[in-house]
Amino acid sequence: MNISSCIDEFIRYTRDAKGRSGNTAVNYAVDLAQLADYMESAGDSSVKALNRDCLRGFLRELSGYGFSGRSVMRKLSALRGFTRFLAETGVIASDAGAGLRGPRADPSIPRAITCEDIVRMMELAEKRSKKGARDRLILELMYGGGLRVSELVSLKWSDVDLEERELRVIGKGSKERLTYFGKPARELLIAWKNDAALKGHETEGDAPVFYPEKTGAPRLTERTVHRMVVAVSRALGMFGVSPHTMRHSFATHMLERGAPLRVIQELLGHESLATTQIYLKVTVEHMKKSYLETHPRSGYGGMEDE
Numbered sequence: 496m497n498i499s500s501c502i503d504e505f506i507r508y509t510r511d512a513k514g515r516s517g518n519t520a521v522n523y524a525v526d527l528a529q530l531a532d533y534m535e536s537a538g539d540s541s542v543k544a545l546n547r548d549c550l551r552g553f554l555r556e557l558s559g560y561g562f563s564g565r566s567v568m569r570k571l572s573a574l575r576g577f578t579r580f581l582a583e584t585g586v587i588a589s590d591a592g593a594g595l596r597g598p599r600a601d602p603s604i605p606r607a608i609t610c611e612d613i614v615r616m617m618e619l620a621e622k623r624s625k626k627g628a629r630d631r632l633i634l635e636l637m638y639g640g641g642l643r644v645s646e647l648v649s650l651k652w653s654d655v656d657l658e659e660r661e662l663r664v665i666g667k668g669s670k671e672r673l674t675y676f677g678k679p680a681r682e683l684l685i686a687w688k689n690d691a692a693l694k695g696h697e698t699e700g701d702a703p704v705f706y707p708e709k710t711g712a713p714r715l716t717e718r719t720v721h722r723m724v725v726a727v728s729r730a731l732g733m734f735g736v737s738p739h740t741m742r743h744s745f746a747t748h749m750l751e752r753g754a755p756l757r758v759i760q761e762l763l764g765h766e767s768l769a770t771t772q773i774y775l776k777v778t779v780e781h782m783k784k785s786y787l788e789t790h791p792r793s794g795y796g797g798m799e800d801e
Contacts, residue, residue: 496542502527526573571597607747620727635680637741644717644738650704666764747777
């Protein structure tokens with residue numbers, strides 16, 4: 496039995512039988528999609544390969560990719576629920592996740608990648624598959640507007656103002672905000688809209704901007720976006736990059752270029768300024784890294800003391 500089909504069953508179970516919230520089900524789906532990717536890359540995506548060694552290897556890989564202890568512990572919670580479900584339903588003989596320990600949680604600093612790396616991802620996304628136009632547009636909007644992946648897949652054409660280059664976004668707690676996109680994203684949106692219309696998709700009103708891959712589905716799934724971002728970044732040798740990395744990078748780069756923290760708070764849709772202030776730590780880390788790598792007197796710049 497394939498691990499991905501088991502994940503789908505588990506997500507339906509948590510949503511329908513356990514009555515968990517939509518956000519919880521989405522988080523589980525994202526976390527377990529990473530497990531499926533790990534098993535596929537290891538060469539065995541059958542549920543029989545899901546044992547204690549496999550889970551430990553997955554957790555080590557997450558830590559190696561730069562995920563914080565807190566993030567790994569959250570993912571471990573999803574793993575435990577998943578393996579318990581598989582054991583209780585008889586899919587696996589024993590619960591491989593029972594008693595499995597993860598790293599100690601630590602204060603996390605969001606990860607940001609460079610502008611150059613984001614451009615590289617956009618360029619590769621456009622070339623790597625038949626869905627290249629869609630994938631580049633997704634990256635443009637997530638980075639250009641600081642969007643959460645849930646906000647991206649929920650976009651309707653009525654939320655898009657092509658003339659003003661504005662997006663009306665419904666964020667956490669159904670809070671509405673405005674964010675923006677640049678000229679490259681506008682050109683991609685116009686081309687995407689025209690192409691969608693030619694293919695018979697609705698491009699007005701409540702019609703989704705990103706139509707689903709499968710007929711009958713309401714819209715593109717968050718899991719599809721996550722898998723695309725991971726695949727593109729890995730192809731470039733970057734690991735631990737997720738859709739949320741685009742949002743972190745958006746905030747960090749704006750702050751580095753002098754945008755007021757209050758403006759970034761509004762664009763991200765943060766309730767509290769304290770949440771936004773964590774990006775100050777990111778910027779300090781970036782400045783230190785840049786100094787050590789480039790300043791001739793840092794000790795790493797390749798110049799000897801005179």
